[in-house]
Every structure is written in structure tokens, then in C-alpha cells.
Amino acid sequence: MFRNIITLLMLCCLSLHLPAQEQAKEDAQAVLLKDNHPQRHVVVKGDTLWDISAKFLKDPWLWPKVWKFNRTEIKNPHLIYPGDVIVLDLSSGSPQLRLLRETVTLEPGIIEEPLEKKAITTIPLNVIAPFLSQPLIIEKAQLANSPRIVSAQDNRVVLSPNTKIYLNKIEEGESRDWYVYRQGSDLIDPVTKKLLGTEAIHLGNAKITKYGEPASAVITKAKEEIFIKDRLVESGDEGVTNFVPHAPEDEISGCIIKIYGGLAEAGPQSIITISKGSSDGLEPGHVLAINRFGKIIKDPEFDLEKYEAEKAAQKSDTEAGSSTEKIPA
Numbered sequence: 001m002f003r004n005i006i007t008l009l010m011l012c013c014l015s016l017h018l019p020a021q022e023q024a025k026e027d028a029q030a031v032l033l034k035d036n037h038p039q040r041h042v043v044v045k046g047d048t049l050w051d052i053s054a055k056f057l058k059d060p061w062l063w064p065k066v067w068k069f070n071r072t073e074i075k076n077p078h079l080i081y082p083g084d085v086i087v088l089d090l091s092s093g094s095p096q097l098r099l100l101r102e103t104v105t106l107e108p109g110i111i112e113e114p115l116e117k118k119a120i121t122t123i124p125l126n127v128i129a130p131f132l133s134q135p136l137i138i139e140k141a142q143l144a145n146s147p148r149i150v151s152a153q154d155n156r157v158v159l160s161p162n163t164k165i166y167l168n169k170i171e172e173g174e175s176r177d178w179y180v181y182r183q184g185s186d187l188i189d190p191v192t193k194k195l196l197g198t199e200a201i202h203l204g205n206a207k208i209t210k211y212g213e214p215a216s217a218v219i220t221k222a223k224e225e226i227f228i229k230d231r232l233v234e235s236g237d238e239g240v241t242n243f244v245p246h247a248p249e250d251e252i253s254g255c256i257i258k259i260y261g262g263l264a265e266a267g268p269q270s271i272i273t274i275s276k277g278s279s280d281g282l283e284p285g286h287v288l289a290i291n292r293f294g295k296i297i298k299d300p301e302f303d304l305e306k307y308e309a310e311k312a313a314q315k316s317d318t319e320a321g322s323s324t325e326k327i328p329a
Contacts, residue, residue, distance in 0.1 A: 040085055041086045043086065049063060150214060165206065196257075
């Protein structure tokens with residue numbers, strides 16, 4: 001079974017250390033309001049729960065805390081619609097966001113509204129969809145049994161969009177939409193040196209035009225050069241509508257071990273691989289802070305010989321004092 005790469009949505013800079021903020025623990029988690037935060041917000045089309053929370057909070061990933069959602073509700077949050085009014089309630093002593101349900105008297109008239117109002121999402125789906133479906137971490141040699149490109153029209157070497165390709169075998173009834181992958185480098189934990197998996201590089205997309213042995217398809221998208229022997233993986237149709245950014249319950253510390261499509265630097269919305277996963281308590285939606293170890297600062301005028309001499313003198317005085325016997329008067 002293929003495993004999606006765990007990614008960070010709001011990546012600011014490359015780091016070699018990824019601890020979850022200590023506030024992620026329930027007993028230490030502090031919700032801080034932004035300066036000049038509003039008292040209320042009217043939801044408009046295009047808003048997300050993340051955007052709305054960011055208007056009130058310094059750390060928007062703590063939004064489930066101010067909405068007082070439990071774990072079940074975090075995975076399936078209350079529906080909020082354009083036109084709803086969200087107010088900041090401080091009466092309990094801690095910030096809480098609430099929906100204000102008001103009764104308004106309207107003058108007679110004609111108002112056109114769609115029959116079904118579409119609830120706002122927690123975070124824009126077009127931002128997170130590539131993170132959840134395209135880069136993969138696989139087991140060693142896991143692509144070996146996936147459908148393989150065996151040839152292409154006109155004996156082409158580099159395959160581009162609209163190129164017809166031939167596959168060794170895809171059975172009738174399987175998906176029509178596939179991703180094209182190539183096995184990448186091994187992913188090693190830099191601390192434990194343990195092999196965590198192998199990177200599967202997403203090259204593009206293909207659509208099946210004929211099932212069988214061989215089968216045929218058309219390249220519909222190419223992010224990188226596609227060659228003979230590259231492999232196909234079903235695109236799947238997993239929904240991401242309940243993807244909810246929130247802080248982990250416990251502190252999690254790991255390392256960035258791979259930048260997807262990069263060498264040593266990354267930026268906002270970059271896709272990365274980290275050394276921790278579901279077995280360490282991570283789940284879809286967890287947001288981690290990025291930190292980098294600072295440099296070691298040395299005193300340019302530090303005299304090591306003088307320091308060692310002073311330490312030796314202090315040790316000698318201590319030993320001499322402890323060996324002196326006190327005679328009672």
C-alpha cells in the first residue's frame with residue numbers, strides 16, 4: 001500500500017529540526033490573540049476556517065481549541081456558510097469563537113439564493129490536493145509490480161503530453177486515470193540511520209485508452225521527462241474535504257530528510273519528507289513548527305590556558321579545605 005508523504009503546508013524555510021511546539025501539549029497550549037483583532041467576522045465566499053482563525057489568532061493551527069472542538073469534531077467540523085457571523089467571546093476568560101445566530105426583520109422583496117448553500121472549507125483544497133495525492137513514499141522495490149511503460153508512438157524516447165504510450169498490462173475494470181512515477185532515492189533517518197522507505201517521483205499523469213496486455217494510454221500531463229520503463233500508479237479519488245490543520249497533542253521531534261523537487265532549499269507550499277509518520281503519532285492535518293540549530297558562538301578573547309589554570313586552582317583550594325580537620329575547643 002502506497003503511503004502519502006507527510007507534508008508541511010506553511011513551510012517557511014529549510015530546517016534540520018522539526019519539533020512540534022511545546023504548546024501542542026494540552027496543559028501548556030496557550031491561545032494568543034493577534035493585536036487589533038476584530039470582535040466579529042462576517043463569512044464571505046472564499047473564506048476558510050484557517051483564514052478566519054488567522055484574523056483572530058497568532059497561531060491559526062490552534063483554531064480547534066478556540067472553537068472548543070473535540071477530536072471527532074476536528075475531523076468533521078461544524079459547517080459554516082457565507083453570511084454567517086463569527087464573534088469572539090471572552091466571557092469565560094479564554095478566547096472562544098462562536099457562530100452568532102441573529103433574527104433579522106426584512107422588508108418585503110424578492111431575493112434569489114441557490115437551493116443549497118455550500119459550506120466553507122477548512123483550508124483551500126487546491127492548495128493541499130497535490131500534497132495528498134502525488135508525492136509518495138513506498139517500500140523498497142514496491143513499484144516493481146506496477147504497470148510499466150514498454151513503448152511509445154513513433155519510437156519516441158522522451159514522452160510529452162498527448163503522446164500515446166503502451167503498457168505491459170492493465171486489466172479491464174481498473175482505473176482510467178493514473179499517475180506516472182519513477183523510483184527515487186532511499187530515505188534514511190539521519191539520526192537512527194534506519195531505512196524509512198523509498199521516494200517515488202511524480203512525473204505526470206496518463207489516461208487509459210485501451211485495457212489488456214498490452215494496454216495503451218495517453219500522457220495528459222508531464223511535470224518532468226517521462227521515459228520507457230517508468231511506472232504507473234492509480235490516481236485514486238480520496239476526498240480531502242475534512243483535512244483540518246491542527247497542532248499535535250504531544251510533542252513530536254523529527255528531521256527534514258527530503259525536499260520534493262529541490263536540493264537544499266524550500267519555500268511556501270514546498271513538499272517535503274520528514275522522518276516521522278503515523279507510527280510516531282502524526283496524522284493528516286498536523287502542523288509542525290520548523291527550527292534550525294543555531295551556530296556555536298565562541299569568545300574570540302577566551303584564554304583556554306588561563307581558564308584551565310583557574311579551574312585547577314579552585315579544585316586545589318576545595319580539596320585542601322575538605323582535608324583540614326576541625327579540632328573542638
